[in-house]
Amino acid sequence: MRPYTLIAELSYRCPLRCSYCSNPVDWARHRNELDTAAWLRVFREAEELGVVQLNLTGGEPLLRPDLEELVAGARALDLYTNLITSTVPLERARLERLRAAGVDNVQVSLQDAEAESSDRIAGMQCFEHKLEVAKWVKDLGMPLTVNFVLHRANLDRVGEMISLAEELRADRLELANTQYLGWALLNRQALMPTREQLDCARALAAGAKKRLKGRMEILFVTPDYYADYPKTCMDGWGQRFIVVSPDGLALPCHAAHTIPNLKFDNVRDRPLADIWMQSAGFNAFRGEDWMQEPCRSCERRTKDLGGCRCQAYHLTGDAAGTDPVCKLSPTHGLIDAARAETEVLARLRYRSAKIPIQTAPSEPSHGIAS
Amino acid sequence: MSEIIERLRSEGEKRYHDRHRYHVLMHEGRLTREQLQQWVLNRYYYQTRIPIKDALILSKSEDPRFRRMWIRRIRDHDGEAEGEGGLAMWLRLADGVRLDREEVAICRSVLPGVRAACDSYVELVRRRSLVEAVASSLTEFFAPDLMAKRVLAWEKHYPWVDPGMLSYFRARVTRARQDSTEAVAFVERHATTPDLQDRCVQALIDKTQILWQLLDSVYAEYVKPKLASKVKLRYDRKADRTMLLYPEKGLVLNPTAADTVKLCTGESTVRDIAIELSKKYSNATATIERDVISLVGSLAERGLVLE
Numbered sequence: 137m138r139p140y141t142l143i144a145e146l147s148y149r150c151p152l153r154c155s156y157c158s159n160p161v162d163w164a165r166h167r168n169e170l171d172t173a174a175w176l177r178v179f180r181e182a183e184e185l186g187v188v189q190l191n192l193t194g195g196e197p198l199l200r201p202d203l204e205e206l207v208a209g210a211r212a213l214d215l216y217t218n219l220i221t222s223t224v225p226l227e228r229a230r231l232e233r234l235r236a237a238g239v240d241n242v243q244v245s246l247q248d249a250e251a252e253s254s255d256r257i258a259g260m261q262c263f264e265h266k267l268e269v270a271k272w273v274k275d276l277g278m279p280l281t282v283n284f285v286l287h288r289a290n291l292d293r294v295g296e297m298i299s300l301a302e303e304l305r306a307d308r309l310e311l312a313n314t315q316y317l318g319w320a321l322l323n324r325q326a327l328m329p330t331r332e333q334l335d336c337a338r339a340l341a342a343g344a345k346k347r348l349k350g351r352m353e354i355l356f357v358t359p360d361y362y363a364d365y366p367k368t369c370m371d372g373w374g375q376r377f378i379v380v381s382p383d384g385l386a387l388p389c390h391a392a393h394t395i396p397n398l399k400f401d402n403v404r405d406r407p408l409a410d411i412w413m414q415s416a417g418f419n420a421f422r423g424e425d426w427m428q429e430p431c432r433s434c435e436r437r438t439k440d441l442g443g444c445r446c447q448a449y450h451l452t453g454d455a456a457g458t459d460p461v462c463k464l465s466p467t468h469g470l471i472d473a474a475r476a477e478t479e480v481l482a483r484l485r486y487r488s489a490k491i492p493i494q495t496a497p498s499e500p501s502h503g504i505a506s
Numbered sequence: 507m508s509e510i511i512e513r514l515r516s517e518g519e520k521r522y523h524d525r526h527r528y529h530v531l532m533h534e535g536r537l538t539r540e541q542l543q544q545w546v547l548n549r550y551y552y553q554t555r556i557p558i559k560d561a562l563i564l565s566k567s568e569d570p571r572f573r574r575m576w577i578r579r580i581r582d583h584d585g586e587a588e589g590e591g592g593l594a595m596w597l598r599l600a601d602g603v604r605l606d607r608e609e610v611a612i613c614r615s616v617l618p619g620v621r622a623a624c625d626s627y628v629e630l631v632r633r634r635s636l637v638e639a640v641a642s643s644l645t646e647f648f649a650p651d652l653m654a655k656r657v658l659a660w661e662k663h664y665p666w667v668d669p670g671m672l673s674y675f676r677a678r679v680t681r682a683r684q685d686s687t688e689a690v691a692f693v694e695r696h697a698t699t700p701d702l703q704d705r706c707v708q709a710l711i712d713k714t715q716i717l718w719q720l721l722d723s724v725y726a727e728y729v730k731p732k733l734a735s736k737v738k739l740r741y742d743r744k745a746d747r748t749m750l751l752y753p754e755k756g757l758v759l760n761p762t763a764a765d766t767v768k769l770c771t772g773e774s775t776v777r778d779i780a781i782e783l784s785k786k787y788s789n790a791t792a793t794i795e796r797d798v799i800s801l802v803g804s805l806a807e808r809g810l811v812l813e
Contacts, residue, residue, distance in 0.1 A: 307735075
């Protein structure tokens with residue numbers, strides 16, 4: 137067993153305030169960011185373990201003044217470096233420096249296909265700037281991924297999103313339906329799309345995928361609230377991915393540290409190889425021994441590995457339970473109820489440094505980690 | 507539709523050359539001027555074989571009614587007078603893509619692989635029975651759609667081609683419909699035993715492979731594959747193998763595929779790559795060339811290689 141991808145969350149800070157942010161709701165507590173030397177050591181240790189792909193993300197990785205240095209370090213290790221960014225703030229000269237340092241792909245997040253809605257979702261005026269950066273990326277000969285997170289307010293514009301990605305000459309387009317964790321879970325009532333919206337968007341994406349085959353790769357991530365079975369989250373707990381949080385926690389996924397009572401180690405304290413192989417947190421849900429019924433005797437268990445542990449915990453309070461998204465789960469009713477909430481006109485709560493207090497009456501009381 | 511025609515249709519459709527990478531590139535407007543010209547030049551040799559194979563079909567029939575019907579194909583191709591008919595129209599197409607029509611007409615620059623494929627079609631018709639020979643012409647089922655698509659794509663993507671010269675393709679849309687209706691009726695009436703039906707299906711499959719080979723030859727000679735800019739080739743020392751890395755994904759290459767991809771620099775044609783590989787692996791260049799075409803094509807379909 138070896139990891140292939142290191143997801144380096146360089147900072148939880150971000151100028152955008154998207155209400156579906158996957159960062160933990162208490163992100164502001166994790167202020168003690170790793171320094172340059174620590175990150176470079178983590179990259180080296182990851183490469184020695186077998187990592188070949190590096191995602192530089194956050195928050196907003198551009199807020200790290202040492203980003204160029206980190207990219208150069210990754211290049212020296214021959215890692216495939218994907219810079220995942222909101223583009224705020226970025227000047228063309230810095231993009232050129234990042235290219236020279238060795239960024240292999242730039243992933244630009246867009247919030248919608250048009251300025252007004254996009255800026256409303258992001259909580260700041262940045263749409264035009266993002267388009268400009270996307271053009272610079274292509275003008276500089278770099279590959280471009282465009283990413284849209286989909287939800288009720290923008291799902292009807294998937295056609296326009298595809299056209300925009302074509303105009304921007306994107307090499308890859310991610311149409312990723314919101315995963316309801318972190319801020320997205322808090323705002324679930326306002327974000328949850330209807331089945332009609334989803335079916336229509338999926339059909340558009342499938343048509344474009346066929347039409348643009350070989351020219352633009354299109355990835356449509358189905359929201360698991362509308363699926364019968366859960367996703368194989370992160371290709372399995374501790375199987376292929378290592379996430380390192382801004383303050384140095386090595387995790388099997390972005391949200392693993394929001395599950396209480398799991399012990400995760402910090403890269404400041406232990407070599408990455410040790411953590412990967414021996415830490416309690418990474419081993420907690422490897423294999424099948426931890427499974428309960430109905431997973432334990434289910435023939436799908438080797439396929440989806442019981443789904444998402446974080447989702448199981450945040451919706452049911454039991455991290456070792458079946459992901460409630462699964463129609464075989466005894467708690468699947470929670471998902472049916474959540475889908476029924478598409479009629480509710482809920483207020484979006486923007487991401488902020490203040491830890492939100494859970495108020496929605498229809499949420500289970502243990503819905504959000506505090 | 508009878509069962510045998512249904513079978514011919516589905517077997518033929520699966521293998522029809524509209525899906526060949528060279529056609530995909532043509533229809534997406536991604537062929538260079540030279541690549542388009544070379545297709546016109548090489549395909550002309552195929553056009554010259556059509557009246558000859560139709561004459562062979564005629565010679566196999568004892569039925570004057572059949573011969574009266576089939577002879578129209580030869581007339582369509584050769585015309586009733588100098589400068590008329592399908593062959594002459596193709597030479598006008600050669601003018602349209604700015605080729606020297608004399609050079610095209612004498613067929614001396616035709617690629618050896620293209621020549622071999624076209625000659626093998628004539629041989630197929632010569633050797634097999636009348637009904638099999640007629641069945642082999644049933645790629646006409648799919649021709650109208652391909653022609654219609656081609657006209658639209660050329661008008662849209664290759665504005666430098668004189669649009670008046672596309673008349674051959676336009677004419678073929680209706681002609682091919684009529685031709686295939688007649689051929690279908692004949693095969694239905696005469697392929698009466700399971701054995702005959704199997705042979706008819708085989709003849710059509712062989713024909714689709716001939717059309718495919720023709721494009722393979724042009725593709726090998728005129729496509730210079732290059733890794734897409736988002737792709738990085740990396741040696742994975744953990745497992746002693748080579749990987750293609752691209753955003754969020756990786757593809758493990760076997761040693762031959764790795765050697766092939768390393769040669770995809772945009773400088774060498776598929777044929778050059780095959781020749782280079784044949785020095786290292788002792789297989790015949792032709793076999794290696796087929797493997798290279800198939801690898802490059804499948805990587806191109808994933809957007810990992812540019813053709």
